Amino acid sequence: MSLQSFISSLRSGGIRPTDDAEMRLKKSLLVFATGLFCTGSMLWLFLYGQMGPQFSATAPFVFQLLLVANLIYFLQSGNFDWFRITQLSLFLFAPFVVQWSIGNFITASGTSLWGLLAPIGAVLFCGPRESIAWFIAYIFLTALSGFFDYYLAGAPVSNTHKVSTETSVVFFALNFAAISSIVYLLLRYAIVEKGKLQATLQETHRLLQEEQDRSERLLLNILPGPIAERLKHDNQAIADGFSDVTVMFVDIVNFTRLAEGMTPQQVFAMLNRIFSSFDELAEQYGMEKIKTIGDAYMVAGGLNNETGNYTRSIAELAIAMRDLLHRDFTVNDLHLDVRIGIGTGPVVAGVVGKKKFIYDLWGDTVNIASRITSEGVPGMIQCDGTTFRRLRDEFEFQEPQTLYLKGKGNMTVYRLVGRKHVAPGAHGIGVFPGAGLGDDDGAGFGGGVGHGGLLV
Numbered sequence: 001m002s003l004q005s006f007i008s009s010l011r012s013g014g015i016r017p018t019d020d021a022e023m024r025l026k027k028s029l030l031v032f033a034t035g036l037f038c039t040g041s042m043l044w045l046f047l048y049g050q051m052g053p054q055f056s057a058t059a060p061f062v063f064q065l066l067l068v069a070n071l072i073y074f075l076q077s078g079n080f081d082w083f084r085i086t087q088l089s090l091f092l093f094a095p096f097v098v099q100w101s102i103g104n105f106i107t108a109s110g111t112s113l114w115g116l117l118a119p120i121g122a123v124l125f126c127g128p129r130e131s132i133a134w135f136i137a138y139i140f141l142t143a144l145s146g147f148f149d150y151y152l153a154g155a156p157v158s159n160t161h162k163v164s165t166e167t168s169v170v171f172f173a174l175n176f177a178a179i180s181s182i183v184y185l186l187l188r189y190a191i192v193e194k195g196k197l198q199a200t201l202q203e204t205h206r207l208l209q210e211e212q213d214r215s216e217r218l219l220l221n222i223l224p225g226p227i228a229e230r231l232k233h234d235n236q237a238i239a240d241g242f243s244d245v246t247v248m249f250v251d252i253v254n255f256t257r258l259a260e261g262m263t264p265q266q267v268f269a270m271l272n273r274i275f276s277s278f279d280e281l282a283e284q285y286g287m288e289k290i291k292t293i294g295d296a297y298m299v300a301g302g303l304n305n306e307t308g309n310y311t312r313s314i315a316e317l318a319i320a321m322r323d324l325l326h327r328d329f330t331v332n333d334l335h336l337d338v339r340i341g342i343g344t345g346p347v348v349a350g351v352v353g354k355k356k357f358i359y360d361l362w363g364d365t366v367n368i369a370s371r372i373t374s375e376g377v378p379g380m381i382q383c384d385g386t387t388f389r390r391l392r393d394e395f396e397f398q399e400p401q402t403l404y405l406k407g408k409g410n411m412t413v414y415r416l417v418g419r420k421h422v423a424p425g426a427h428g429i430g431v432f433p434g435a436g437l438g439d440d441d442g443a444g445f446g447g448g449v450g451h452g453g454l455l456v
Contacts, residue, residue, distance in 0.1 A: 036185060088126075111175060242349060251339045
């Protein structure tokens with residue numbers, strides 16, 4: 001291992017990319033504690049020699065070599081379990097060995113106090129439960145030292161190990177100060193790192209929350225709110241029957257012929273402008289967009305247990321969509337017109353498929369709304385009998401018309417003009433007697449199977 005890689009490994013504390021946040025903190029704490037222990041013990045040994053007492057430095061020197069060698073082995077092997085057990089063992093036993101080599105508690109100035117770093121470190125590097133054994137071992141060694149010091153108090157002390165009272169007092173103070181400083185620095189380092197970790201976790205949580213909100217919005221763009229909640233919590237198929245729903249189709253007139261002379265980008269831009277405007281209006285009136293089918297737009301009311309009159313809201317939405325295309329030519333720069341059909345009655349609604357799923361409606365009500373749309377007059381809103389009866393007190397209608405609907409036969413439909421307090425001419429809508437019926441571009445709902453459960 002080169003010096004540069006060793007220093008880099010030392011800075012990172014032997015941390016690997018696969019380590020979780022807790023393991024990263026434990027590794028960095030133990031490397032930090034090793035550095036503090038080595039620095040403190042070397043400084044202690046130097047000061048002790050400078051103040052006069054002379055004794056063998058073999059034990060402290062061997063202790064330093066073992067600490068450094070074990071650290072290097074950890075940086076190379078990455079075996080953290082071995083590293084923390086051996087380092088804690090050195091933290092625990094070495095101070096007692098040094099104290100016994102010097103003499104007793106008094107002459108060694110309480111050197112064994114350094115062993116307290118082992119149980120404290122075990123709390124930080126291993127965990128509270130694992131630290132109990134280290135604390136018991138520290139108490140046992142302390143009691144053992146006290147026992148021998150007590151019974152050997154009268155034994156003669158070698159002159160080479162005699163320490164003056166002044167020196168003992170100084171090093172008692174130094175030992176207490178050193179251990180207190182190391183414990184404080186370790187705890188402070190742990191708290192600071194945990195604070196950084198907490199900030200990182202909070203930022204990660206915030207980003208995850210943003211992603212969840214984004215996914216939630218995306219899901220709500222595809223499904224109604226109650227259906228989205230059910231789909232998130234239930235893997236079963238979702239299919240519901242509704243006794244009363246108002247369904248509306250909006251079909252762009254002459255779209256196929258217009259699209260033939262346009263590039264794909266122009267076709268997309270045109271539909272996106274119109275349908276995005278329709279989305280905004282549907283949201284404004286509280287109605288549920290179901291889907292778009294080519295150049296057609298499908299919306300419904302009554303699916304989300306609306307408390308208001310959703311049939312009236314659908315009618316107002318239809319008028320708003322029609323008028324938008326007649327007045328706003330930034331949205332409708334090609335001056336397109338629409339056919340609109342509204343039907344009210346029972347439907348079946350559900351989520352189709354497991355991949356690229358869609359929320360769809362089926363039933364006679366859907367078929368009727370589709371057929372009266374495709375057989376309608378450009379710029380006109382056509383309604384079935386049920387819708388008419390609900391709206392006739394508030395809205396102006398033309399005389400009823402009888403249309404032949406494929407798969408249904410003759411059926412009476414009602415052409416909605418506008419609200420009663422608004423003059424019919426204010427909408428720019430005229431009567432088109434004798435106008436040809438049917439979708440002159442062949443792109444209506446009646447020409448295919450699989451669009452919203454329509455009849456063939």
